[in-house]
Structure formats: structure tokens, C-alpha cells
């Protein structure tokens with residue numbers, strides 16, 4: 001069974017901007033708002049989730065559910081041993097019928113969280129960029145005192161999650177940048193045995209004053225990104241890579257203030273574009289600000305080299321390469337190509353560029 005259900009619309013909510021780590025390439029920063037992040041206000045995030053429930057009406061396609069992917073910043077900052085708002089938000093989303101997933105750096109993910117929430121999670125994602133602590137420190141994938149999550153702890157998290165929910169998809173996310181493109185991530189993959197490994201090319205996101213001096217030295221060429229992928233081709237059975245073009249305007253993302261946003265091309269870099277807060281103006285108006293690239297959207301649900309065709313069903317077997325471990329995965333993927341798309345006006349299709357399914361999460 002495909003763990004990323006066919007026809008499932010994925011909305012990524014970056015609940016908060018704060019993070020315990022300091023990755024220099026981090027693009028989880030948004031145009032400032034005078035308002036406070038909405039996780040603090042139950043009425044606002046309840047309204048946001050209610051509006052997001054309506055999103056399938058505004059996205060061309062045939063949907064059989066919505067997955068809410070919780071991201072940050074670091075969402076586990078709101079866990080606080082079960083006393084913070086994260087559990088309440090997840091419980092409410094679950095009651096509303098959302099499928100749930102989360103992407104975290106894992107450092108604050110305690111056993112209590114996994115025991116409580118793994119059974120409800122469709123996907124548990126952990127971000128990890130290197131098996132080498134020195135490289136992680138150079139990237140900034142550590143807290144202010146240099147503490148970072150170990151490979152062993154990531155492996156434990158996945159083990160515990162699978163014990164609580166055998167059907168869960170345990171996923172690693174890796175961002176390839178100037179510090180880690182030469183790294184060998186086999187030790188990480190062999191220890192953690194992810195069901196899926198998403199590999200992103202570092203995305204340089206500019207604010208009004210351009211790309212930051214922290215990010216600029218981490219940019220890499222397509223050639224180096226391809227070199228990393230080639231070096232890890234033994235893991236192609238679980239790997240899904242995205243270059244900058246594939247990452248932009250191809251996700252549906254909500255920021256900590258309840259605004260849709262996109263990373264749009266800006267010269268050689270990218271910049272955030274935000275809508276009005278969804279909980280204030282409603283999802284229809286907020287969508288008008290969002291761009292959707294129908295082709296990228298479709299491509300995310302087809303195999304490389306497959307031309308997007310409406311209503312394509314395919315079976316694929318995902319099996320880690322020899323030496324990676326014994327987990328075998330058989331999943332069915334159905335690409336539901338919006339029959340309604342052909343009725344959209346060209347400006348509307350262009351405007352909806354960047355919608356999203358599946359995110360970093």
C-alpha cells in the first residue's frame with residue numbers, strides 16, 4: 001500500500017519560526033508580521049484548520065483526503081513534555097479528519113511524543129544532513145552549545161515509531177549544500193533504514209536585501225548536486241531528489257502567521273511571497289495570491305521519465321539496495337491528474353503555480 005496515499009492533498013503548516021538548531025541555509029524565515037504567530041491563539045488556528053479543510057475545492061484535481069504536514073522552525077519546541085500546544089493542535093487536526101505528518105530535526109522528540117503520536121502519524125520525517133558531527137557543526141545543524149542529534153537516536157526514534165505504528169513511513173530529509181556534497185551518508189542510511197529519503201538541493205532564498213551572507217557560501221552547482229546523487233545511487237530505491245526548480249511553486253505552504261507562501265524565482269535566487277492570513281480572509285482569497293505549477297504538481301506523483309497523464313495508476317516496488325537493510329516496501333502510486341485543469345484559464349493555471357503535495361515533509 002502506498003503510504004503517500006494517491007489523491008491526497010498535502011498542506012504544509014510551518015507552525016513556528018523558532019528552532020533550536022541554527023542551519024545556515026535555513027529558509028524557514030518569513031516576511032515579518034506585527035501579529036504574533038497563531039499557534040498562541042486557539043481560535044485562530046482552529047479557524048485556519050477549518051479553512052484548510054476546504055482547500056480541495058480550490059485545487060484542480062480529485063482528492064480523497066488532506067494530509068496536514070507540521071513543520072517549522074522546530075515543531076517539537078511546542079511539545080514541552082506534552083504540556084505545550086503541539087499536542088492540542090494535532091488532536092484537533094485529527095478530530096477534523098486530517099491525515100498527519102511531521103518533520104523535525106529530532107533533537108527534542110522524546111519517547112513520550114513518539115508513543116503518543118506515532119499511531120496517528122502517516123509520516124514521521126527527521127532532517128539530517130551528515131553522518132559527520134564536524135560537518136553538521138559547520139552547517140549549523142546543532143544548538144547554540146553545539147549539541148546535535150546522533151545517528152543512533154534517529155535510528156531509535158524510527159524503531160520506536162515503527163513499533164508503535166508498523167504502517168508509519170519513516171523519512172529522512174537531507175539538504176545538499178557546499179559543506180556536505182562530498183559526504184558519504186551511507187552510515188546514516190544504513191543505521192536508520194528510512195522508508196524514503198528526500199534529498200534537496202539547498203535553496204537560496206533572498207529577503208529584501210538579497211540572499212544572506214550565511215546562505216551564500218552554502219550554494220552549490222547542479223553538477224555537485226548530481227555528483228552527490230550519483231555517489232548514493234545505490235539508495236535510489238528510497239531516494240527522491242528535488243532540485244531548486246522542482247522545489248519552487250510546487251508545495252502548498254502556510255507560514256506561522258497563517259499565510260500561504262511560496263518561494264518564487266527572483267533572479268538567480270528565490271524569495272518568499274505571502275498571502276493575507278487564511279483565518280482572516282478565508283482560503284479562497286488567500287489562494288488568489290498563490291501560484292501553482294500544474295506540471296510540477298503532476299510530476300511529483302509520476303516516476304522519472306513518465307509523461308504526466310490524467311488518472312495514471314502504477315505499481316512500484318521500493319526495495320533498499322543490498323546492504324541497506326531488510327525492509328522491503330511495495331507501494332501503489334496513483335497520479336490523479338486534474339481533469340478540470342483543462343478548463344482553467346491560462347492566467348489561473350499560472351497563478352496557482354506552487355501548490356503542493358508532500359513537502360520537505
Ligand code: SF4
Nearest residue numbers: 019021023026073105
Ligand atoms: S533544523 Fe530545520 S528549521 Fe531548524 S534551523 Fe535547521 S533547517 Fe531551519
